[in-house]
Amino acid sequence: MDSEFGFELSVCQYAEEHWPPGRQRQQPLIVARQLGTKHRRWDTLVLVCDPDGLRQRATFGSQRLDSDLLHVVRHAPAEWAWYQDCLPDPGYPWRYVREAVHRAADRGVIERRRQGNRIELRRRFEYPEWVEWIIAIENKPDLDASAARQLADQLHSDVALALADEVWVATEQTDNAIAPVLLEDLPVEAGVISVDPTRRGPDAATVRWQPKRLPTEKPGTRILERPTGGSHGASACRFEYDSPDWKAAKRREIAERAYERGWRSYIDSMRSDCRHFEIAETDAAFRPVCRAKNCHQTPRQCSSSCREFEPEPPTWRQGGWPIDGGPGKGLTRVLAERRDRQRPEQE
Ligand code: SF4
16 A cells, blocks of 8 residues: 555545444444544544434534534523523633634524623524444554554553544454454454455455444543553553543534544645646545656645645636636535535535
């Protein structure tokens, strides 16, 4: 495989089409990539959604609701009330809540009115608990010794925190009877799936180890420092706890970002306005192609520092192409439409 990025796109495509591996899909899914918390970002995320909840979520629009907006829409009352009376104490100054009330009203997700010098609000729609299950996948196509060590530390931390319901490692399929990753010191709670990034379809992946469901509703342990080991390694492990409320809030925020971005938003960080940029269908997934370098480029290569960048000629933006852009804009639109198909229509 030519890059970890390419492998990641294959895993996302597989998850979108065939998750859960080897079983019939019962619920709608949202797949996203490169999301998580300040301390941990996962390569691929699969959200298993409640169908009614997902439809109800669509009434809030395709843009994410950040933590301040979530605080407002989740607690907005059915009847008019002063915001400081009806919303729980946020733990930070009320003026930020007031700003969030105005932002939420400007987006049309709550109603707002002024009574004297007080701002009142009431809800338009009830915010649903639309995500039932979060699956976090770490993609490791090649597992050399240092990647394996790092991976083991990451997975032990993921299991201890239990922010996702399941954690998995996706590794590239090999001819070995035992996937090399299984020989590493990984937590038994983590699942292992091997993926053939050159194929598409349900058989493109094989489960090597089933994960255990993690206790997301219990306090999580954040490992801050591990013992260094060795014969004199008497250093203590340092950790702190995260409450179930903190975890539930983080899960909602992650889900909101996943809802907005999906996994095809990589194109937003690439130079799709370059004349050499194309999206091509490979055997496994649609992937960006650079016709100048003749390769599947990564977002890092395809950035403003690329020396081979050449803007689309102005003539490409006329004639057959829509007036608001050339082929690059067209590709961005196509990927956005595919992302939107994962989300239900607004009711
Ligand atoms: S030449 Fe550079 S900017 Fe243009 S598509 Fe290739 S990698 Fe991207």
